[in-house]
Amino acid sequence: MIRFFLRFTGFWLLAAGFVALIVDGTRSIAASSLLLMSAGDAWYALAPGSLAALESWARAKSPALWENVLTSVLSAPAFLLLLVLGIVLMTLGRVRERSRFEVG
The missing domain is CATH 1.10.287 (Helix Hairpins)
Structure with a gap:
């Protein structure tokens, strides 16, 4: 399953x-x-509230996680x-x- x-x-x-x-x-x-749409732009176009929630959660847990890892992933096509x-x-x-x- x-x-x-x-x-x-x-x-x-x-x-x-x-x-x-x-x-x-x-x-x-x-x-x-x-022209390539980044994953962050696509996510923001579909559900901006959930992207903001992810950012606030990641910044609360570890600012380095947001700055180094997640911004790199979200900037990928x-x-x-x-x-x-x-x-x-x-x-x-x-x-x-x-x-x-x-x-x-």
Whole structure:
């Protein structure tokens, strides 16, 4: 059941990553220059309150966590972050094949 959930979530993150890539590509073609939406900008466009809540929580726990780690992750292109997360979840949820030499 957990593997199914990981694969299911990974599949939808991969799909969202490809959609974000197509949107960035369309915007780039229209502007005749490379335009990539950062993960932070995409999150702010979808749910600004939750991004502000994450920032206040991270600053309360450890200001270095917000400044060094989370700002770096949120400045990455949204499509890249979604694709990487999707691949990681799909890999974690994959069904492992049994070796024909395995005993048991």
